[in-house]
Amino acid sequence: MNLTVQSSPHIRGVFKTSRLMLDVVVALLPALVVGTWVLGFRALAVTAVSMASAVGAEWLYCMAAGKQNTLRDCSALVTGMLLALTLPASVPLGIAVLGSVFAIVLAKCMCGGLGQNILNPALAARAFLMLLFPAALTRYEAIDGISSATPLHRMVMPALPEYSLMDMFLGRIPGSIGELSALALLLGGVFLVARKVISPKIPLAYLGSVAVLTLIFSKTGSPVDWMLYSVLGGGVMLGAIFMATDYATSPVTPMGQILYGIGCGVLTVFFRYFGLFPEGVTYAILLMNLATWGIDRITAPRRFGVKKGEQV
Amino acid sequence: MKRRFFGGIHPSYRKELSVKVTPSVAVIPKQVVIPMLQHIGVPCVPLVKVGDKVLRGQKIGDGEGLCVPVHASVSGTVIAVEPRPHPSGKLINAVVIENDFQDTTIPPRTYCQNAEAMDPDAILGLIREAGIVGMGGAAFPGNVKALSEIGKVDTLIANACECEPYITADDTLLRTNPEQVLRGMQILCRVLQPKRAILAVEDNKQEAIAKVKNLLPEYAGIELEVLPTRYPQGAEKQLIQALTGREVLPGQLPVSAHCAVFNVSTFAAIYRAVELGVPVTSRIVTVSGEAIREPQIFIVRIGTSFHDLIEVAGGLNDSTERVISGGPMMGIAQSDLSVPVVKATNSVLCLLKDRNGAAENPVCLRCGKCVCVCPMRLQPLYLYRFEKVKNARELERLHVMDCIECGSCAFTCPGKLPLVERIRSGKQLLKEAKSK
Secondary structure: OOOOOOOOOOOOOOOOOHHHHHHHHHHHHHHHHHHHHHOOOHHHHHHHHHHHHHHHHHHHHHHHHOOOOHHHHHHHHHHHHHHOOOOOOOHHHHHHHHHHHHHHHHHHHOOOOOOOOOOOOHHHHHHHHHHHHHHHHHHOOOEOOOOOOHHHHHHOOOOOOOOHHHHHHHHHOOOOOOOOOOOHHHHHHHHHHHHOOOHHHHHHHHHHHHHHHHHHOOOOOHHHHHHHHHHHHOHHHHHHHHHHOOOOOOOOOOHHHHHHHHHHHHHHHHHHOOOOOHHHHHHHHHHHHHHHHHHHHHHOOOOOOOOOOOOO | OOOOOOOOOOOOOOHHHOOOOOEEEEEOOOOEEEEOOOOOOOOOOOOOOOOOOOOOOOEEEOOOOOOOOEEOOOOOOEEEEEEEOOOOOOOOEEEEEEOOOOEEEEOOOOOOOOOOHHOOOHHHHHHHHHHOOOOOOOOOOOHHHHHHHHHOOOEEEEOOOOOOOOHHHHHHHHOOOOOHHHHHHHHHHHHOOOOOOEEEEEEHHHHHHHHHHHHHOOOOOEEEEEOOOOOOOOOOOHHHHHHOOOOOOOOOHHHOOOOOEEEHHHHHHHHHHOOOOOOOOOOEEEEOEEEEEEEEEEEEOOOEEEEHHHHOOOOOOOOOOEEEEEEOOOEEEEEOOOOOOOOOOOOEEEEEEOOOOOOOOOOOOOOOOHHHOOOOOOOOOHHHHHHHOHHHHHHHHHHHHOOOOHHHHHHHHOOOOOOHHHHHHHHHHHHHHOOO
């Protein structure tokens, strides 16, 4: 009998890369459903094209670079889906394909592959597309013929959006495919926390700091409304739950995750208030991505057996 | 308020496989192989030579320094004194005894019915002579450990957590002979004079808990603590933290937290040594796992081969992937089933291929789950990364030496990284770098 001699432990838990990735896809489905419902079938088409081209790009890269095929970890599906959800439904399909290829090849594979990349691939691709095609990425179609101005466009004025908070919560507003409904995104977030895919630390710290800052520095007479519109509008919910929690590009220490979430929140509000575009989530998270390794280093957990500040 | 230790995991425990009412006495083998090293420290020098007749319980090896004697576990004739495979994976000098099946036992030497009347030195002497080591797996000489703790501990802990999946040796002992454990605790209390003596059990051993609860009124001063089941509760640093809230200092022993921790099997052995004058010649062993036909609990003579035990338990399934000495989380995989049961062998585990097992291409996602589950608050993913690039300085900064190798990180890792293996190699790397 041939007995295997390997290091302990001899049993492993049920977590598996592909399971975690597919859980993220499932968690994003409510947002995609709302996006398709509100924006039409084209939203679904953009997402499908983006996912397919992400998978294709990874396959081609692995072939070309002579690397082991990594498609089975399903991470390309997540990247393609996340990118699509940040795009308007009206975006030309070629732009979605270009973005996916950029995300997979440049932002992920060429930065060392899964787990090694510094920047969130989907957001890096979005930032890249914003540079090349700003018009295509910020042109939103009108909903029910009311207005094509997203809530954030009005908030730049500054004024409260013309949509009710309930519309914002449910997603009856113009915007990118995946950012419409806070409810759908929250459902996905609860699912991910329940499945232990993510810890709620980063989303809570992120949304919490956005809420606190917009409450304090309200631009209108009703700070609570301003705060609620700020949290529900734009990509902050999608960013906080799905982008900032990307494993490779966020800290692993408990303290670091809170710090990182707060950093994302502060930068988001900062960019929204003082930036060129109404939205700041993409750049806020990308900037914090750069700080991730440094944050981990300064937030190492207290050593077992040593009190805080003590040296051994 | 119940305290808890950091991190930890909830593996599938599979204890039901082997839990029986009473342990069966395993077949007494034709031959026993008694390694001269069954403890941490210096190997014994054999006291017998080929051709010698030995009795059960006769001392057949002893030595100086950090060393406790070993005893014959059957009566018979010595047929070899030579290096033999040992469950640690090394070749270790051993005395091989051909059983005469008479089981002639040497009369108990010195012993005392009433340990309360004995002075601590005499008790420690009996503990040493009986060859007692830490029977939970660490195998540190019992008398040396107790001696180093005299006057320095206020809490004596009997560890019956048995947090490793499958293993039911401590559970069985508490279900069948709880009074031996409690008596052993009283004897060690006489030596160490602690303020508290705690028997710690995880709450998945209800029958054992009930038995102990019934007996407690007769044993003044001993407390029972039932802890919520979580791995690695039975690791001594984590157990001390869960019971007292104290943290053992880095690189130090439990005595730095004023605690002494012994496995319950060790307490039972202390009782038998001191009050019955009987040395360690057998122990309870769980033979379990999905790959064994009839999982069982045996009382096994030290020196019985894994092969013999597996035969008695119905033999191995054809698709057996590994046989492990100890538990699935920290045990050692065996390649040669002729290895003997030693004093610290609590389990022989036979496993099929793990459904959740290693990936073809292990990749770190940086998901951080290893950081969350590490009971020593380390960052296994960074230890892995810096071991890979052989950076001893970073490994030291990240306290690689603090790792207790419990395997919680590797168990949880979705990328199926060989974390424990690499961290162990990282420790070696740091040791070598420091010795330069």
